[in-house]
Amino acid sequence: MRRCADPDGFDAALDLGCGTGLCGPLLRPLARHLTGLDLSAAMLGRARATGVYDRLEQADAAQFLAAISERFDLVVAADVLIYIGDPGPLFAAAQRAMQRGLFAFTVEAADNGEAGPVRHDQGRAVNGVYVVLRRLTAAEHPC
DSSP, rough: OOTTSOOOOOOEEEEEETTTTSSSSHHGGGGGEEEEEHHHHHHHHHHHOOOSSSSESSSSHHHHHOOOOOOEEEEEETTTTTOOOHHHHHHHHHHEEEEEEEEEEEEEEEETTTTEHHHHHHTTTTEEEEEEEEEEETTTTTO
């Protein structure tokens, strides 16, 4: 992630599905303002205890992103997509909520080696794929 980061850091980062806050300490040095989002109040309580988030919100990820006027330049969804049926609405909402920057997410590798939102029998990620998408501004767009 650090290799892809803006050298000046990110103004606003969103940890989608932050859970207990495991990614928070890794994202904190990259962002001036860090928001965590999760469906579970219990998980958010544990994330709050880390002390690394500026703000924590309890909401559905796609609904939250579709409803806010705030913009993020880093959105991270680590170990989240396996809990979402159709990721299309989340991707559309993330694109809308980003003025520029990176959308980074993980997916588990299927038994045949292909990537996708697959949950293995043990329910946890084993082999995974890390994807970082960069949203270009109009000035950066080649077309």
